[in-house]
Amino acid sequence: MQKAKDILKKIFKVHSVDFNVKLGDVCLMESNGNPKFTLIFRNKKTFKKVMLKMNVMTAGKAFIEGDLDVEGDIFEAIETCGSFLNFRLRTDEKVWLLAKLLTL
Secondary structure, X not given: OHHHHHHHHHHOOOOOOOOEEEEOOEXXXXXXXXXXXXXXXXXXXXXXXXXXXXXXXXXXXXXHOOOEEEEEOHHHHHHHHHHHHOOOOOHHHHHHHHHHHHOO
């Protein structure tokens, strides 16, 4: 689970986080205060897919299929995650992310 935590830490390194992220029952990332929502990845496969593709369509499909869930304010989750999932990584960041995901 440490690799999954490292991935989230790198992605959200410069942002104030007001939500939690869980993989199954394990909390991977906690908000800096009161969380507005919690993203719950039901399995590693979904976490890897969403983190690797980094787009709203992949996350939306996982949500519809029941592999990704939201506890709390779903509208806030859509807005927040939409802005993060469509950002671009530098080449070195993509290589680092891929290496972490492949060994998760």
